[in-house]
Amino acid sequence: MIYLIWKKEGFEKDFLSLIATYLIRILNRPNEDHLWFLYALMGLYLFTPILRLYLQKASQQEQFYYLGVWFFFATIVFFLAEFTPIKIGIYYQYLSGYVGYFLFGHFARNFNMQKKHRVIAWIIFAFGLALTITGMWYCKKYEIKSFYFEDYLSANVTLMSCAFFILLKDLHISDSLYKFIAPLNRASFGIYLVHIMVMAELYRTGGPLSDLTKMGHELYMVPALGISVFLISLFIILALQKIPFLKRIVP
Numbered sequence: 001m002i003y004l005i006w007k008k009e010g011f012e013k014d015f016l017s018l019i020a021t022y023l024i025r026i027l028n029r030p031n032e033d034h035l036w037f038l039y040a041l042m043g044l045y046l047f048t049p050i051l052r053l054y055l056q057k058a059s060q061q062e063q064f065y066y067l068g069v070w071f072f073f074a075t076i077v078f079f080l081a082e083f084t085p086i087k088i089g090i091y092y093q094y095l096s097g098y099v100g101y102f103l104f105g106h107f108a109r110n111f112n113m114q115k116k117h118r119v120i121a122w123i124i125f126a127f128g129l130a131l132t133i134t135g136m137w138y139c140k141k142y143e144i145k146s147f148y149f150e151d152y153l154s155a156n157v158t159l160m161s162c163a164f165f166i167l168l169k170d171l172h173i174s175d176s177l178y179k180f181i182a183p184l185n186r187a188s189f190g191i192y193l194v195h196i197m198v199m200a201e202l203y204r205t206g207g208p209l210s211d212l213t214k215m216g217h218e219l220y221m222v223p224a225l226g227i228s229v230f231l232i233s234l235f236i237i238l239a240l241q242k243i244p245f246l247k248r249i250v251p
Helices: 002-006 014-029 034-055 060-083 099-110 115-141 154-168 175-203 211-213 218-240
Strands: none
Touching: 034 099, 034 175, 060 099, 060 154, 099 154, 115 154, 175 218
């Protein structure tokens, strides 16, 4: 609702009509693209009781089988549909989507990771990263209108995400580093929610930093712009968390 107010959508309506419009919009779809994951999470949480029953009975091998089938239908079939004339006629919707990530988190948490598994994870992550860079470069060079290599359910992103999860799973964090990270962690969700407004206001045409988007090579300008948005968003959230009333509702 904050995003609708920020955009001043529906302000010409009376109060009750405005609230009804906002509620319908919120139920219908995310009001900003970066909120997509909230709707995905709601669907996963509704499915969790059923998934919990499956996990109570399924062996590790059966869970691994499901993850393999999920990876094939969620990423490989997606690739074939995007870049080849091959279409899979099997009804596989219940085997795709974000439920595989959900299940993988459970599987990896209970799997006895050894040093060799972390080495394999590093190799898979590097391969996924190289595939992402190469695929995006290829699509741009040959003007292929596809966002496959940027999609969260592409093979390259899935491999990178799962491998990175494994690498972080048993990562040891020192007390000094934890003291630095903890405040950032508490503010992370708020930063995520507010950063889109920061970007829109700062980099819009005529905005304070609009010219920065045209300066320098994207190799260093993209990280620089990302860091600047992060720091400004962090400052906003930390400031709001200091206000007595707002600190109870600001994530």
